[in-house]
C-alpha cells in the first residue's frame with residue numbers, strides 16, 4: 001500500500017493526511033472547497049515545521065512528506081489510490097453519497113475507510129459494492145498527537161482488508177484496537193458515564209463542578225469532566241450524548257442531562273466562547 | 283491512638299498502611315478472617331480500646347451491616363466510626379448501629395496514594411463534632427479531606443464503578459477484547475488505568491456492591507450491574523486478590 005486519499009480537509013482530515021504523509025505514503029487530500037484545502041495545507045506545513053524545530057520530525061522526513069502531499073477538488077483525481085479515508089462531516093446521507101461516487105471512480109482493490117465517530121460501518125458500507133473492502137478507521141483529535149486508532153470491522157470486512165488496515169496504522173506509529181461495529185465504538189461509549197455521572201452529581205448538588213473535577217483528577221484523570229467538556233465544547237459533548245441516546249433507542253443509561261441543554265442554549269459552550277463551566281480570559 | 287480497620291482487600295491494607303505511616307497503633311481485620319471468627323463465636327477483642335474504627339466492607343449492604351454491627355459492639359461507645367460509603371449511603375450505614383451520630387462516611391478508590399484525597403460525607407444523623415474529628419483524622423493521614431453530599435459511591439467510586447460497568451457491558455457484547463478496551467481508554471481518553479484492569483485492582487466484589495448500592499438507592503437502569511460482572515463475582519473471579527478477574531494474575535505477581 002503506497003497511495004492514500006483523505007476525503008475532507010477539516011480538523012480530522014488534515015491531521016490524518018499529515019501523519020500519513022510523514023509515514024511515507026503518497027497522500028492526496030480532497031475537499032469540496034479550495035479555500036479549506038489551502039488552509040489545511042498551510043496548517044500541515046506549519047505543524048511539520050514546528051515538529052522539525054522541536055526535534056520530533058527529521059528534516060528529511062519533513063521534506064518528503066511535503067512533496068508527498070497533493071490537493072484536489074476532483075473526486076476522480078483522489079480515487080485511484082490503495083486506501084481512501086473519508087473524514088467528511090458526520091452526516092449519513094453525505095457520507096453514503098461520497099462512497100457511492102467513489103465506488104465507480106476507485107479501482108477494484110481500493111479499501112474504503114470512514115473516520116466516523118458514531119455512524120454504523122455496516123450502513124456506510126452498504127452504499128458500496130465492496131463491503132469486504134470497507135472498514136472504520138476512527139482517529140482521535142488531534143490526529144497528529146493521539147496514538148489510538150479504533151479499527152472497526154463491519155460484518156463483511158475481510159481478513160485481508162483488516163490486515164492491510166492494521167499494517168497502515170502500525171506504519172503511522174499508532175496503536176490499533178479492534179472493535180465491532182456497535183454504537184459509539186469503544187472510547188466514546190465507555191466514556192459516557194464519565195460525563196453522565198458528573199452531570200448527575202452536579203444536578204443532585206452532591207458537589208460543585210470544581211470539586212468534582214478536583215476529585216477525579218486526584219485519581220489520575222488528566223482533566224476533570226467539566227474541564228474536558230469545556231475543551232471539547234458543551235455543544236459537541238451534548239451532540240454526542242444525544243446521538244448515542246438516539247441510536248440505542250433511548251437506553252436510559254445514556255439519557256442526556258438537562259444541564260447540558262441549558263448550557264448549550266445559553267451559548268456557554270466552553271473555551272471557544274470564553275465561557276462554559278469555567279471562565280476563560282483572553 | 284488506636285485505629286481498627288476492618289473490611290476487604292485491597293482497601294484494608296491500603297488504609298492500614300496510611301494509618302501505620304501516620305503513627306497510629308493499627309489493628310487490621312480482613313473479612314475472610316472475620317467471617318470464620320464470627321462463626322466460631324470469637325469477638326473483636328483488640329477493638330475494645332480503639333479510638334477510631336474504619337469499616338471497608340462493600341461486597342453487599344447485608345455484609346456491610348453485619349460487619350458494622352459487630353464493629354460497633356466491639357469498640358468503645360464514643361469511638362469515631364468511619365464507614366466507607368460505597369455499597370450504601372452513610373445515613374443507611376449509621377442507621378444500623380447504636381449512637382449513629384458518631385458515624386461519618388468516606389470514600390477512597392484504590393490504588394491509594396501518599397498525598398491523596400479522601401471524600402467525607404455526613405449522614406443525616408452525623409454530628410458536627412464527629413465530622414470535625416473525621417476531618418482532622420484525614421489530615422493526620424496526609425489525605426486531603428473533601429466534603430461531599432452523602433450517597434452510595436459518593437463522587438469518585440460512583441464515576442469509576444459506572445465506567446467499569448460500561449466497559450464490562452461492552453466486553454460482554456463482544457465489542458472488543460478486555461485488553462483492547464483498556465488500551466483504548468488509556469490512549470484515546472487519557473485514563474490513568476483501563477476500566478477493566480482498574481476493576482481487577484479495586485476488587486470486582488466491591489465494584490458490584492457499589493453498583494448494586496447505587497441501583498437500589500436510585501432505582502434507575504443506569505446503575506444496573508452488568509450480568510458479566512455479577513457472574514464473575516458469583517464465580518469468585520474478583521480480580522487481583524483472587525488471582526483472576528478480567529485478567530489472570532499468576533501467584534506471587
Ligand SMILES: NC(=O)c1ccc[n+]([C@@H]2O[C@H](COP(=O)([O-])OP(=O)(O)OC[C@H]3O[C@@H](n4cnc5c(N)ncnc54)[C@H](O)[C@@H]3O)[C@@H](O)[C@H]2O)c1
Nearest residue numbers: 008009010011012013032036087088089090116117139141
Ligand atoms: N473532531 C473530532 O474530534 C473527531 C474525532 C474523530 C472523528 N471525527 C469524525 O471525523 C469526521 C470529520 O470531522 P471533523 O471534525 O474533521 O469535521 P470538519 O468540519 O472539521 O471537517 C469536515 C470537512 O469536510 C469538508 N466537506 C464538506 N462536504 C464535503 C464533501 N461532500 N466531500 C468532502 N468533503 C466535504 C468540509 O469542507 C470540511 O473541511 C466526522 O465524521 C467526525 O465525526 C471527528
